[in-house]
Amino acid sequence: MxxxxxxxxxxxxxxxxxxxxxxxxxxxxxxxxxxxxxxxxxxxxxxxxxxxxxNHRGIEKLAEKNTFYKDIFIVGRVCGICNTVHANCYVRALEHLLGKEPPARAKYLRVLAMELERLHSHMLIEAVMAEILGFDTLFMHIMKDRELIMKAKEILTGARVLADYQMVGGVRRDLSSEKIERLNKILDLVEPRLKYYMKLFEEDVTIRKRLEGVGSLTPYDITSHGLLGPIARASGVSTDVRLHDMYEVYSEVPYRIVVMDGKDTLARMMLRWEEAIVSLEISRYILKNLPEGNAVPDEKRLPRVFPEGEVYTAVEAPRGELTYYVMSKGGTMPYRVKIRTPSFNxxxxxxxxxxxxxxxxxxxxxxxxxxxxxxxxxxxxxxxxxxxxxxxxxxxxxxxxx
Amino acid sequence: MKPALLKEVIKSIFSKPATIQYPKELTPVELDARGRHYPDLSKCIGCSLCMIECPANAIIMKKIPEGYEAPKRNPKKIYPSINYLKCVYCYRCVTVCPTNAYVTTSEYRLGTPEPIFSDDLSLKTLVSGGKSD
Known part of the structure; x- marks a missing residue:
């Protein structure tokens, strides 16, 4: 050319x-x-x-193949971090089917277990965030303090992680006054640490540089994409099943919904610290105002056959709204168990x-x-x-x- | 600018390590934590309810072997055997047992390459009851 x-x-x-x-x-x-x-x-x-x-394990199908009572332990294994909320949601569905109401003490203890879980779940993700940022020292420190909450959960439920604490008509073990004292001591130790970490996330230059303005979500994004939980609340969308549904004893405990307007990653992390402090306050209130009575049902006397019906229950898991749909056609096994977790959205x-x-x-x-x-x-x-x-x-x- | 974690780090250098040197040093667990449990065969009536209710299918019913005299309250002469590596330690068997035959411990050191069962522990309860030949 x-x-x-x-x-x-x-x-x-x-x-x-x-x-x-x-x-x-x-x-x-x-x-x-x-x-x-x-x-x-x-x-x-x-x-x-x-x-x-x-990570697909076919738990919904497994739930259909097992009895209602076995499923309480199976749904607890959907997720290790939020096993008590899964069990609580399912157990409340069963209670609705049976028309049973747990005693007040059991309801308080259930909320205590769920709030301790929220506390350690939020601490875990804050620690992971510190690790992702390359701030491994902070990761170690948060995990060290999280261990205190795991101990509290062990005192309350009998196991560090998988609580297996909920049962139709109550909880599976009671809380003695000596244990209440120990739990109070643990909460006293954890509170200053939570406030310290919150201040750290707020003031540390490195953390702010990596998190501020990253991954901003407007309230429109939240509603149009159906995002839930702390993510929605950090963008100014006030959504919390604890407040809307008032299940268990959330109508009685002093509880404030934490909403932030930052919209970015930093706001989401700050919101989790704030929520952890609210959870700690709820736990303190429950330990102080635990009603008297028997919280532990006799598992030998619970009905084996469930009536026909459909139930839809929701709880506020650490990650957002978790819902269970349980369908019974009579008999000892559920016809369908549908789980919708917040992470899915x-x-x-x-x-x-x-x-x-x-x-x-x-x-x-x-x-x-x-x-x-x-x-x-x-x-x-x-x-x-x-x-x-x-x-x-x-x-x-x-x-x-x- | 001073790093915010500096004070914490200096404090940690001079304090005792938070790490537990397992297995040289045991992890402290609650006395009533859910650990290894086994059926007390002097109380067991061989009703199989624990096997039916086990969510992990970790329990099978076995015949009481020769040389051990089964208690009269156990006409089928069977006893539950827990596979500890299958067990999820939910204690459903403990709570559904009609005779409260399960003995609970907080023993958590159960790591082994071979499958482990509750048979030895259970059959010992029969021997110590003075029922053996």
Whole structure:
């Protein structure tokens, strides 16, 4: 071709200069098995695909194959961190089916177990966030103090993690006055630590630089994508099942809903510290005002056969609204148990929030949603929009697939 | 600017380590924590309710072996055997037992490469009851 000749182009090869970075399912920056396919243009994230299904165990089907009472222990194993809320939601469904009302003392003890759980769950995710930021010393310190709450849970329920504490018509072990004293001592130790960490997250330059303005969600985003729990509350959307439903004794305990307007990752983390302090206050109140009476039902005398009916119950898990739908057709086994966990909404619907941030921010944003993969993976939903235009990736060009 | 955690770190350097040197040093657990449990065969009536109710299917009923005299209250001469590696320590068997035959302990050191069962512990209760030949 001679110089100066012009040739009209007939074909254009469109090469999006995208890098595909798989984050997970096994990844040093993630503590949960989830695959985030991050498409980045340079450092900037342009698209995120969320792939799940690495932790599917078929618990809903298992629940149908076992009796109502066995299922109390099976649903507690959906998630280790929030096992008492799962059990509570299911047990309350069974109580609605039977038309049974637990005694007041049992209700108070259930709330105490759930609030201790919220406390240690929030501390865990704050610690993980510190680790993701590269602040391992802080991770160790928070985990050390979280161990105190695990001890409190052991004193109350008999096990550090899997409480197996709830039973139809009450709880499975009572709390003696000596134990109440010990729990109070533990809460006294934990409170100054929570306030210290809260101050630390508020003032530390490194933490602020990594979290401030990252992963902002407007109230419109929250409502349009159905995000729940602390994520919604950190964006100014006041949603809390404890307040709306007033289940168990939330109508009696002094409880304030924490709502923040920061909208970003920092706001979500600060909100969790604030909520942990509220949980601690609720626990203190319960230990002080525990009603007298028998909280432990005789499990040998509980009815084995359940009447026909459908029940839908909700609790506020540490990650947001958790709902159970239990359908009984009579007999000893449920016909259907449907579990909808908050992580299912929060993780799958949040792909949009990574866009525009850098690759280094992806784990930070994900952790700020407090993902709980074992919770959400009982069903696999694949709902990615089909691409209409065929695009070629840079790696395909390099590999000669043009 | 001074790092906010500096004071905490200096304090930690001079304090006792928070780590527990397991297994040299045992982890402190509550006395009533849910640990290894086994049926007391002098109380067991062989009703199989614990096997039916076990959420993990960790319990099977076995015949009381030769050389041990079964108590009269156990006409079927069977006893529950717990597979500790399958057990989830929910204590459902303990709470549903009609004769409260289960002995509970807070023993948590159950890590072993071979499957472990409650048989030895259970049959010992029969021997100590003076019922054996």
């Amino acid at each position: 001679a110089d100066g000749d012009t040739v009209e182009a007939t074909k254009a090869l469109e090469i999006p200069m995208l890098l595909e970075v798989p984050v997970g399912p096994q990844h040093p920056a993630l503590h949960e098995p989830i695959l985030l396919k991050v498409y980045a243009s340079g450092e900037e994230v342009v698209r995120v695909e969320i792939n799940t299904g690495y 929060n993780i799958i619907n949040s792909g949009f929030s990574y866009i525009g941030h850098t690759i280094a921010d992806v784990p930070v944003i994900l952790v700020s949603y407090d993902p709980c993969i074992s919770c959400m993976e009982r069903i696999t939903v694949v709902d990615f929009r089909r691409k209409e235009r065929k695009k070629l990736l840079l790696k395909d060009v390099v590999r000669g697939r043009v």
